[in-house]
Amino acid sequence: MSDxxxxxxxxxxxxxxxxxxxxEDDDNIFELGxxxxxxxxxxxxxxEKDFGIAVGRDDLDFRNxxxxxxxxxxxxxxxxxx
Amino acid sequence: MSESVAEVAGGHVKCVVWDLDNTVWDGILxxxxxxxxxxxxxxxxxxxxxxxxxHSIASRNEHEAASAKLAELGILDYxxxxxxNFGIKSQSIKAIAExxxxxIDTLAFIDDQPFELDEVRHAHPAVTxxxxxxxxxxxxxxxxxxxxxxxxxxxxxxxxxxxxRRVSAEESFEGPQEAFLETLEMRFTIARANExxxxxxxxxxxxxxxxxxxGKTFDYDELDALRKSDRHMLFVNSLEDRxxxxxxxxxxxxxxxxxxxxxxxxxxxxxxxxxxxxMIMIQHLAQQARAxxxxxxxxxxxxxxxxxxxxxYRFGGFEEVARxxxxxxxxxxxxxxxxxxxxxxxxxxx
Numbered sequence: 001m002s003d004x005x006x007x008x009x010x011x012x013x014x015x016x017x018x019x020x021x022x023x024e025d026d027d028n029i030f031e032l033g034x035x036x037x038x039x040x041x042x043x044x045x046x047x048e049k050d051f052g053i054a055v056g057r058d059d060l061d062f063r064n065x066x067x068x069x070x071x072x073x074x075x076x077x078x079x080x081x082x
Numbered sequence: 083m084s085e086s087v088a089e090v091a092g093g094h095v096k097c098v099v100w101d102l103d104n105t106v107w108d109g110i111l112x113x114x115x116x117x118x119x120x121x122x123x124x125x126x127x128x129x130x131x132x133x134x135x136x137h138s139i140a141s142r143n144e145h146e147a148a149s150a151k152l153a154e155l156g157i158l159d160y161x162x163x164x165x166x167n168f169g170i171k172s173q174s175i176k177a178i179a180e181x182x183x184x185x186i187d188t189l190a191f192i193d194d195q196p197f198e199l200d201e202v203r204h205a206h207p208a209v210t211x212x213x214x215x216x217x218x219x220x221x222x223x224x225x226x227x228x229x230x231x232x233x234x235x236x237x238x239x240x241x242x243x244x245x246x247r248r249v250s251a252e253e254s255f256e257g258p259q260e261a262f263l264e265t266l267e268m269r270f271t272i273a274r275a276n277e278x279x280x281x282x283x284x285x286x287x288x289x290x291x292x293x294x295x296x297g298k299t300f301d302y303d304e305l306d307a308l309r310k311s312d313r314h315m316l317f318v319n320s321l322e323d324r325x326x327x328x329x330x331x332x333x334x335x336x337x338x339x340x341x342x343x344x345x346x347x348x349x350x351x352x353x354x355x356x357x358x359x360x361m362i363m364i365q366h367l368a369q370q371a372r373a374x375x376x377x378x379x380x381x382x383x384x385x386x387x388x389x390x391x392x393x394x395y396r397f398g399g400f401e402e403v404a405r406x407x408x409x410x411x412x413x414x415x416x417x418x419x420x421x422x423x424x425x426x427x428x429x430x431x432x
Contacts, residue, residue, distance in 0.1 A: 016259075017259060017260070030397075036259075036260065036358040036361070036423060037358070037360035037361045037390065037397065037398070038259075038355075038356055038357075038358045038360065039259070039358070040393050040394065040397035041389075041390045041393050041394075044393055057384075057402070057410075060393055060396045060397075061401075062396060062397040062399065065397070
């Protein structure tokens with residue numbers, strides 16, 4: 001999967017949950033301070049299932065998930081092939 | 083903590099799955115529409131229901147005809163997620179465990195056919211299989227005797243029935259999840275545990291595995307002592323929404339050290355799994371700790387089933403400061419903003 005495909009897939013996923021049609025790739029999706037733990041879990045499972053990677057305890061940091069850019073970087077770092 | 087494994091295993095069944103032909107009623111419905119209830123069935127259904135044990139069905143029958151007969155006999159309402167079809171029963175059992183969202187090892191299956199009992203036993207060795215001939219003794223079986231029967235136990239079936247209506251509303255709702263959660267008009271209450279809460283609190287520590295940060299269990303006296311201790315805070319949470327109450331669904335134990343509050347246990351019933359309320363108690367403690375001028379820390383003990391709670395802490399701004407095998411100590415970052423979600427009204431009773 002190319003970088004732009006990864007990015008598009010992440011955006012498509014987030015737009016199902018984030019009430020913002022103008023989501024920028026560096027927007028902090030958790031900036032209001034409240035993170036719905038259900039959404040957090042769905043986000044982690046999305047990254048693992050759709051990109052075939054395992055997110056370890058050290059990487060389960062909200063900063064790795066707080067924007068499109070951060071999630072794409074995490075997937076890139078984990079060497080996703082799927 | 084002090085009880086033996088055998089005692090814990092004692093009342094472990096949360097749902098009894100019933101066969102119909104020659105188990106619930108005498109006769110075979112497909113052959114004779116005039117079947118009659120077996121003696122003792124209604125009494126057993128009612129008694130177990132009061133104990134907070136759920137009922138379901140795994141029967142090879144025509145769904146509509148069997149449902150109509152159950153309604154005519156006045157017992158249809160007892161059964162959650164009845165599986166009335168011509169598939170294999172081990173599959174039906176699995177579907178029931180998933181629909182209710184409980185471990186398959188908490189199911190009992192009662193049938194008159196040795197073949198069906200063997201098939202289920204073979205596929206799911208953890209399911210308690212009971213021969214229908216044992217019906218007269220059913221309510222006396224230790225596996226069907228919960229150690230405590232609380233107000234929440236007797237409400238359990240209603241809680242699940244309310245939830246079926248919620249889920250159907252959720253499935254037909256189009257739009258972002260938070261927008262759906264707003265339609266529920268949820269009210270989350272945080273209160274210090276009082277004596278009336280303790281039996282339910284013990285039950286929560288024993289029954290809750292997925293949304294449980296450390297898996298610590300306590301008996302009644304231990305919790306009573308912690309409730310009164312100056313060095314501890316014991317909180318109970320409840321949740322209600324427009325469909326009804328979820329009952330007492332959360333328990334949190336905090337140890338007050340000189341420079342930090344440590345969350346030793348935080349759990350939420352799986353009833354509220356998809357309600358987006360998992361972080362509220364943590365946010366409340368974060369606000370209180372900040373106001374008191376102490377750090378907020380949390381113990382975590384990893385199990386194969388509680389990853390969601392680890393994610394909850396980490397996404398809530400906690401960092402690991404110590405780790406030893408499955409155990410770790412997390413600490414809330416100082417700069418992390420705290421806020422309650424907009425879709426829940428939070429009430430603090432202190």
